[in-house]
Amino acid sequence: MTDGDERSSSTHRTASGDVDADAPADDDAPALPDEDVDAVREALVGWYGESHRDFPWRRTDDPYEILVSEVMSQQTQLGRVVEAWEAFVDRWPTAAALASADRSDVVSFWTDHSLGYNNRAKYLHEAAGQVQTEFDGEFPETPAELSELMGVGPYTANAVASFAFNNGDAVVDTNVKRVLYRAFDVPDDDRTFERVASNLMPDDESRVWNNAIMELGGVACGKTPRCDEEGCPWRRWCRAYETGDFTAPDVPTQPTFEGSRRQFRGRIVRTLGEYDELTVDELGPRIRVDYAPDGEHGREWLRGLLSDLADDGLVDVVERDGESAARLRR
Structure with missing residues (x-):
């Protein structure tokens, strides 16, 4: 979960899981050693399973509850979201309940809990109505279908598909870009980030994988890295950990002290x-x-x-x- 839909999250997998022909060729991007890919995957998933932060929306696969958490978390710190999310789903526990609510009540709740732009509350209310009227009360399950809901952009659609239905593509947000750039020397190019992230994610594992790699970027590989403190599972492969150069697309090079x-x-x-x-x-x-x-x-x-x-x-x-x-x- 990240700050919002303005962050790139699209990938180029087809329905079969192949990479789209429009994406760069495999030899255009840095390759991970074949013998290490499985170990990289296992290390990350194991680390996440042992030490991830226990947010309540990570204990559910209810698409409505996950959608609420994703919308609330756009540009809002996760620690502040917990109380608001619990109160929201207690008051409106289903999409049907939210759809039948007075929109002004939803907006007032949003304002009272300092959740940012009120149009997110309006869009969430309208999206709940769409689930009832356009999808016969059943949540859509694919990123493409979820993107038809009001206010649901590519990132949120993919997150709900991943975390509710295990049916998403590899997430590529700012945190993930930072991790891939540092760990595997992936160049700062959106299409390359997307391709590498897509190829690295295990098949049919979008729920745990996307949670895990975003957790890595949010906890161990933030702008100020905490590699050893958080037990980063990728230290043995990580270029930044080896060289001490922790710059990244969102972390500019620090001025050199010597001679400054x-x-x-x-x-x-x-x-x-x-x-x-x-x-x-x-x-x-x-x-x-x-x-x-x-x-x-x-x-x-x-x-x-x-x-x-x-x-x-x-x-x-x-x-x-x-x-x-x-x-x-x-």
Whole structure:
């Protein structure tokens, strides 16, 4: 479960489970070692079974209850959703009950529980009505059919098909992209993510697999990874874990500290802590061995750093006998 339908979730499997001919050829994407694929799958499913978060909608295969949880979870933290979800399904326990409710009551509930845009409540109410009138009270079971319900986009349709009917495609949301990018060096390309995710998911296992891989991205492989703390099951195969490079499509490369302005600002503060006051030319060689007054890393460069520190309230810059001097602000 993720933040909403705006996240890519489509795949290119046909009804038989084959990859669509419009998708990139297999040799266009990074290959996982054949002998490791089964082990990768088993490790993830085993990890999920032992340690996943116990949300109430994970204990049901009722498509109505799962749809409610998915709509509520769009851009809302899961911990906040639990209480609202339990109250909602207690008040309107079936699609029929919701369809017969006054829409204003549904919208008021949404507002009272701070669940975001009220149009989601309206769409959910209308979707319940569609189940009654267009599907004879029986929930549709495929992503394509579920997408006909009001407000149900590709991600939600696939999630309900997966978690209620074990009949979905591989989910590709932000969390899944992050996991695949880090673990298997999948390039940042939507079609490639979709193809790799689809090929990696075991046949007829969309319920447990999609839950498991999203849990991995949400718990162990977040923007700040917790590989060892959460016992990530893919550490032995993971490129990021091996190299220490945990960048990802939604995690930009961190600026290098070595040689950065941040590093030299810190050196200035430490050095001035040892002296009452230093002129720029006295300070320069103490923080950079290649300091040259008129060079690239000379007076102008150092004055810029001192100006930043002065703006931050850490340093005072004064003029002494025609020279700039710096001291820590007391």
